[in-house]
Amino acid sequence: MNFEIARKRMIETQIVARGISSPRLIEAMLKIPRHIFVEEAMAAQAYGDTSLPIGEKQTISQPYMVALMTDLLVLTGTEKVLEIGTGSGYQAAILAVLADRVYTVERIRPLALRARKALDSLGLLNVNIRMADGTIGWKEEAPFDAIMVTAGAPDVPNDLIEQLKPGGRLVIPLGNQAAQTLVRITRNADGSFGREEITGCRFVKLVGKFGWSSEE
Template identity: 45%
Template sequence: MMYATREEMIENQLKARGIKDSRVLDAMWNVDRSLFIPDDVKPHTYDDGPLPIGRGQTISQPYIVAYMAQILNISPDDKILEIGTGCGYNAAVLARLARHVYSIEIIEWLAETAKGNLEKAGVTNVSIKQDDGYKGWPEKAPFDGVMLTAAPPFIPSPLKEQLKICGRLIAPIGITNQRLVLIERKSENEFSREDLILVSFVPMRGEAEK
């Protein structure tokens, strides 16, 4: 069986599907995905799909990681909030695009795994908190961008409120049929919404389930 290479990931999975942002492509090239997955799936490191990382959890498909980062349009001085650290791979990609990433993971073992993975990868500008991401990280707000990597049935209000004016939030929304949604804060009380592609993410746990 032929496994995808890093070069094939960039050319066939990303560029061929419309990932054009040079900074996103550079981040995807430079973050070693193999550092964030178990040994038994390392041959599949750059395959075009999610991979199991244990206990029913997965690492996202490279294309989805790149697509969400490109849509968020991150600048080098930006401060980003990530809800759902997982194994830390997405945070590592965001960390190459932003000044600092604040990431919240509700599952304790995943939060600890992510910390170890990010340390192995030499990433120093990510802060991880083990908590319910529903209420965000108010003491670090406001954020230039917010990214959810787990799907709530609707966007939690605290996350929208922690956006800067002109800040952008991207999230998968829905229970069975999920769609990526882009929210942009236009003013103190005005938000725009754009529906994007269909996706499949794990459900957001905690307060979002109620």
Template identity: 50%
Template sequence: MSVPYPRSDERRRMVDLQIAARGVRDPGVLAAMVEVPRHLFIPPPYDRDAYADAPLPIGNGQTISQPYIVALMTELLRPNPADSVLEIGAGSGYQAAILSLLVRKVTTIERIETVAARARANLAAVHADNVEIVYGDGTLGYPPSAPYNGILITAATPIIPEPLKAQLAEGGRLVAPVGSRSVQDLVVIERHGSQFPEENHGGVRFVPLIGEYGWSEE
């Protein structure tokens, strides 16, 4: 993804003022946030506000998370270049594009077929060639590529789905917004055998995770 994209000054300001200033320190995460053109993952007219610190609509009732939250969740995952990472909720593909610069392979699952198609096109446009997009129920994970060194859930889940815990590698980390449909806590678990110690990183708000181990459509 070493292609220069427009609006680079806006991305640098976004990283300096919204992300680094709020405590995100991982240099790889900061560099990825500068490199990936967020505006290409947001449909008009919302793309004009792409570098504001706010979630924005991407269609089909879905949103792209605010840049700070994307950076924070990525840092909490502690990505390494050799890692294989699973993302639940591809959305427009932006989070997967960030991860693609930091890990060996990204598998991202999207339950809405038209959204998955747009994510595929967006990721191709930025040459994120190490991302695989799967259409299906993200709460079930994707066993063919398991185990994963990291799992990132980008929608609000009432619990951490058991299939995802089972697909997490030893020592792997899972980051997820866990709680009600309206408000959640940003939770990190780490696998140590059959134990999954948990950290809480404060309140967040995400769209609900729909699926067998998530919320119903209603």
């Protein structure tokens, strides 16, 4: 399989065709080889219009959802970004190309280790991974210009709101465990918050102190 051709087709049919037009984002998604973030047996499916299992009951998000969530952060290249839910590491790789520094939190050790290996193979040394409860964020490195949560939450964890800079954007799927709505929250300069509901979506559940319990 020619992965470069598959990647270009993915961009044309799944990303640009659905209205994503940011040149920087398109270039980043052309640059990052999505197939190295899935198991070798699933590499041929990596550029399909779907999420894929990555083990540990977790998934790598559909390419369009990765593009949409990234686009909503409006990154210019100077930002310090927090990602909650490293998973395969693919989303972190896209963020690493588009931002200055990425801090990503993963609670499942095998996923964090595999993501680190994949990111290192691409020379993405501006990504820092921590194994911890993502619902409490990364207080030592706060505040952040942008925060992305790649798992569905019942509500926005207050700790994440507090770690967002004035002018910053937070993108998170909110709802129940069966279905969520993708929401963008903006922290205004006066301390108030703006909220936009973007589209329906479905993610694995956000597990942690301020999310779902692992038993639910």
